[in-house]
Amino acid sequence: MINCSFENTAIAFAHKTDKELKLSKFLFNTMSYPFFVPFGTRITPFLMKTGLPIHGLIRNTIFKQFVGGETLQETARVATQLGKFGVQIILDYGVEGKSDEASFDAATETFIRVIQYAATQNNIPFISIKVSALARVGLLQKLNEAPRLRSGIHDNENEMDEWDRVCERMFRICEAAADNNIGVLVDAEESWLQDPVDRLTIEMMEEFNKEKAIVFNTIQLYRHDRLSFLKLSHKIADKRGFVLGVKLVRGAYMEKERERAAFRAQKSPIQPDKESTDKDYNAAIAYCLEHVQNIAVVIASHNEQSNLYALSLMEEQQLPKNHAHIYFAQLYGMSDHITFNLANAGCNVSKYLPFGPLREVIPYLMRRAQENSSVNGQTTRELALIKTELKRRSAK
Ligand SMILES: Cc1cc2nc3c(=O)[nH]c(=O)nc-3n(C[C@H](O)[C@H](O)[C@H](O)COP(=O)(O)OP(=O)(O)OC[C@H]3O[C@@H](n4cnc5c(N)ncnc54)[C@H](O)[C@@H]3O)c2cc1C
Numbered sequence: 001m002i003n004c005s006f007e008n009t010a011i012a013f014a015h016k017t018d019k020e021l022k023l024s025k026f027l028f029n030t031m032s033y034p035f036f037v038p039f040g041t042r043i044t045p046f047l048m049k050t051g052l053p054i055h056g057l058i059r060n061t062i063f064k065q066f067v068g069g070e071t072l073q074e075t076a077r078v079a080t081q082l083g084k085f086g087v088q089i090i091l092d093y094g095v096e097g098k099s100d101e102a103s104f105d106a107a108t109e110t111f112i113r114v115i116q117y118a119a120t121q122n123n124i125p126f127i128s129i130k131v132s133a134l135a136r137v138g139l140l141q142k143l144n145e146a147p148r149l150r151s152g153i154h155d156n157e158n159e160m161d162e163w164d165r166v167c168e169r170m171f172r173i174c175e176a177a178a179d180n181n182i183g184v185l186v187d188a189e190e191s192w193l194q195d196p197v198d199r200l201t202i203e204m205m206e207e208f209n210k211e212k213a214i215v216f217n218t219i220q221l222y223r224h225d226r227l228s229f230l231k232l233s234h235k236i237a238d239k240r241g242f243v244l245g246v247k248l249v250r251g252a253y254m255e256k257e258r259e260r261a262a263f264r265a266q267k268s269p270i271q272p273d274k275e276s277t278d279k280d281y282n283a284a285i286a287y288c289l290e291h292v293q294n295i296a297v298v299i300a301s302h303n304e305q306s307n308l309y310a311l312s313l314m315e316e317q318q319l320p321k322n323h324a325h326i327y328f329a330q331l332y333g334m335s336d337h338i339t340f341n342l343a344n345a346g347c348n349v350s351k352y353l354p355f356g357p358l359r360e361v362i363p364y365l366m367r368r369a370q371e372n373s374s375v376n377g378q379t380t381r382e383l384a385l386i387k388t389e390l391k392r393r394s395a396k
Contacts, residue, residue, distance in 0.1 A: 097363065125182065144196060177208070183214055216296070218249055244296070257269055282306055285309060297326060328347055333368070
């Protein structure tokens with residue numbers, strides 16, 4: 001029997017001091033004000049460019065809650081602290097929005113350095129990467145628009161060379177990961193960039209996942225076509241003899257996706273409602289666990305029902321809690337009640353831990369702020385749990 005409840009706040013917050021917990025309470029409270037986040041996310045990037053002393057304020061509040069530090073070395077403190085409670089780390093170098101070849105090469109070198117660093121630590125089994133940190137978004141978009149499985153750039157030699165360089169960067173990262181036995185989680189991005197990301201990631205899996213899962217693709221179940229894509233990917237893995245690595249997420253770009261489809265008068269790639277997303281997400285969990293002998297899965301969600309559903313299926317199928325092909329993951333700074341209770345129950349569970357210069361991680365921070373204001377039920381839940389724990393501590 002897998003004994004795990006997400007209600008135990010003593011376990012959930014044992015890694016936080018009273019002061020840290022009070023800061024979290026203040027932040028979640030602030031983000032729950034209806035006008036604060038829309039206003040804050042609009043004005044912050046602008047304020048960052050002015051000389052106003054806003055950096056210190058961000059660094060000591062939202063950055064501290066959601067980010068591991070500005071440098072790789074600064075993440076060590078968080079990794080050690082979480083490691084004491086059996087929680088592992090997925091290192092995420094959070095640089096976004098670059099568009100020149102020198103930045104793509106620099107990002108490649110950084111990813112390789114992160115892999116080498118992870119290999120020296122005992123609780124960092126994964127790193128995450130974004131293909132858009134290695135390639136021009138315009139190129140990905142062009143490739144995406146080409147019919148599936150065709151490059152679509154045969155008439156442009158420069159772009160063919162450009163794509164070759166992207167593939168080379170990705171190969172070097174995955175090769176370093178395989179050499180150091182570190183997993184690479186390839187993030188899913190907007191649907192209009194995703195097709196080349198999928199193709200490249202599957203190629204890397206074919207190369208590096210022969211014995212075990214090193215490379216993982218991400219499946220966004222808020223897209224109505226992704227459950228069948230998961231099954232298709234599995235078919236390919238079966239046929240070509242590699243372990244399919246997948247990270248299951250619901251998806252982070254819903255508003256953007258819907259707006260773009262509406263603007264272009266196209267059918268939205270997003271499910272019609274939340275229930276449909278939830279249904280496909282849970283069906284994807286069930287599919288992966290059913291084929292766990294050659295699918296390695298990262299259940300990346302803050303949804304309590306989905307996490308409990310996975311646990312119940314593991315129990316039903318008598319799979320060990322620490323099965324080498326089953327991982328759980330949440331973002332650093334969110335849903336500690338899930339992460340730490342799963343770790344306490346003996347499951348493989350990790351926190352996505354972004355790091356990078358303050359200026360570079362602003363888009364990530366803005367997404368976290370938006371997520372914690374729009375998923376209102378979630379914020380209320382986080383706040384309620386923090387308050388319960390503070391009360392429990394003060395009653396001691
Ligand atoms: C470790 C980790 C890694 C992640 N990596 C990625 C990544 O690579 N790419 C990425 O895109 N996201 C990523 N995410 C974010 C993720 O996609 C979700 O945005 C976030 O986790 C919220 O979903 P949930 O499962 O936690 O919970 P929930 O709160 O139950 O679900 C919220 C999600 O449901 C979906 N949804 C909400 N309303 C509707 C609606 N009306 N119709 C249809 N669907 C709806 C949306 O996807 C929304 O984000 C990651 C999350 C985690 C925890």
